[in-house]
Amino acid sequence: MITIVESHDEWNKTLESFSVYDFYHTYDYHIISKKEEEKPILFIYRDKDVEIAIPFLKRPIANTNYFDLTSVYGYAGPVTKNLTDSFDNKKFHEAFETLLTKMQIISLFSRLHPYIDNQEKILSGLGEIPILGKVVNIDLTKDIAEQRTQYGKSTKNRTNKCRKISSVIKAKNEDQINTFIDIYYENMDRLAATKDYYFSREYFFKFLECKDFVTNILLVINNETGEAMAGSMFVKTKNIVQFHLSGSRTKFLNVAPANVFLDEMRIKATEEGYSIFNLGGGLGGQEDSLFNFKASFSKDFREFKVWKYIVDQKIYNSLISNEKLETTFFPAYRA
Secondary structure, three states: OEEEEOOHHHHHHHHHOOOOOOHHHOHHHHHHHOOOOOEEEEEEEEEOOEEEEEEEEEEEOOOOOOEEEEOOOOOEOOEEEOOOOOOOOHHHHHHHHHHHHHOOEEEEEEEEOOOOOOHHHHHOOOOEOOEEEEEEEEEOOOOHHHHHOOOOHHHHHHHHHHHHHEEEEEOOOHHHHHHHHHHHHHHHHHOOOOHHHOOOHHHHHHHHHOOOOEEEEEEEEEOOOOOEEEEEEEEEEOOEEEEEEEEEOHHHHHHOHHHHHHHHHHHHHHHOOOOEEEEEOOHHHOOOHHHHHHHOOOOEEEEEEEEEEEOOHHHHHHHOOHHHOOOOOOOHHHO
């Protein structure tokens, strides 16, 4: 009923048989995302012609014989094939729960994908699925001019002004890629970001080498000085474009170069036939300044949800020390 896949070829072969998935589901992204002690695994449930695939990183729980599962950074969750309105998830639940218990999995956490259907239908009854916030989509199925009518007045004006003094190029050589990484680090320094956001330089180059999806880095260049003012990494899979990692030079913030790389990718992705351009949401799902910036490009919002499931409540409770009882972090024993 449920098999586990751990090899690149089998993982990809399985994934490619689904009509919809994102780069967050791929083997390559799991491999470059995993920490040393983590192991990428793909659960595949089959019942007649129905198929469900769910990727995870499996982690040992320190000083125990137990494990838990987490998702990669981004939007993952299950993908499906031949799922009808009459689908009953009871058989899937029983098979999944039995296997998790056998594998000594105590809990699991996964960020879900706002643009992939049926995720809640499959997971309903297995733990809880709270809404964390909203994400912003630019609907690329609409005409380019119609998309632009969604822009806020200030965003429209600032984009026009910055367009007049800049050009956009695709980073292709090592120097250009390193320039983007420098800008990204400068941006993280300015925002006093946590260490989780400081991906190694090697990570970016490995990311670009991945064959399971297409990655473009766009740099916004000052026409007068030739200096890169901002840059962003965009990832394309199936019909989806993801706004992944980005940054602006502090000294150019006043001219809003980030507006230009988003505007440019919106146009290019529409011309290339993509339909979803996910800008993401605010930090931790909050409607903060980051969310408001993204929302100034579009009012097409989707709910961002996460999945939390405790497989063995008794052992889960035994792993929580007294000082962690009040935490909202999940799983609490990792707070």
